[in-house]
Amino acid sequence: MNSKRSPIRQVAAAAAAGAAVLALAACGGNGGTADRPGGHAAASPSTAPSSAQQRHNAADVAFAQGMVPHHRQAVEMADLAASRAGSAEVRKLAEDIRKAQDPEIRTLSGWLASWGEDVPAEGADHSAHGAEGMMGAGEMARLEKSSGTAFDTAFMELMIRHHEGAVAMAEAERAEGAHAPAKRMAGEIITAQTGEIALMEKLLGRN
Known part of the structure; x- marks a missing residue:
């Protein structure tokens, strides 16, 4: 029974590891967009002239x-x-x-x-x-x-x-x-x- 279960456990562990890698990549991607032109951090400087004008x-x-x-x-x-x-x-x-x-x-x-x-x-x-x-x-x-x-x-x-x-x-x-x-x-x-x-x-x- 143990020899039959081992491959199944290995597949499940690999799937879990893959999901974790994808989750980490997604988090890293979200953080990165904040520094790109479309992200929140990059949008702030564009509003600065308007604030200064007021x-x-x-x-x-x-x-x-x-x-x-x-x-x-x-x-x-x-x-x-x-x-x-x-x-x-x-x-x-x-x-x-x-x-x-x-x-x-x-x-x-x-x-x-x-x-x-x-x-x-x-x-x-x-x-x-x-x-x-x-x-x-x-x-x-x-x-x-x-x-x-x-x-x-x-x-x-x-x-x-x-x-x-x-x-x-x-x-x-x-x-x-x-x-x-x-x-x-x-x-x-x-x-x-x-x-x-x-x-x-x-x-x-x-x-």
Whole structure:
């Protein structure tokens, strides 16, 4: 009986050994895929740029929350120029301001939403928001009631102050912010609005 059973036992042992080898190979294969492009470990670096792109700090939030109402007021002022400005230069300047700042409002609002931060409500008292260079309700009312040359002068004087405030906010963002796209926008604001300040100074005869 023992001589008959021995071959059977040998076959069974060989089968078990083969299964163990296959199991070890499978485990080794699973571990290996983690280091290949399709594996989990290799996927992590591909998500790193996205995470870095979303990195932000308190300065970025302050910049976005301050610039949204600031830009909204500039667009509101620019809209008045279409029917009240006396010179073509002021109308063109106002249109350029509106075209530049409308898209930036949407971008800034999108960043705040993605960061889980409040987007400043429309229609709030701009002067109470703490943003630099903002017009008070009385100043906006006087601008709305003017036209022709009087409007042009008031618009440019107020917009120079407004732009100077935006440039100061943008400089703070470039110095203290962490969100790369916000810092790029801040640089663009500084360049564009510094140029517009120089143009308005020239139109006012100050240089």
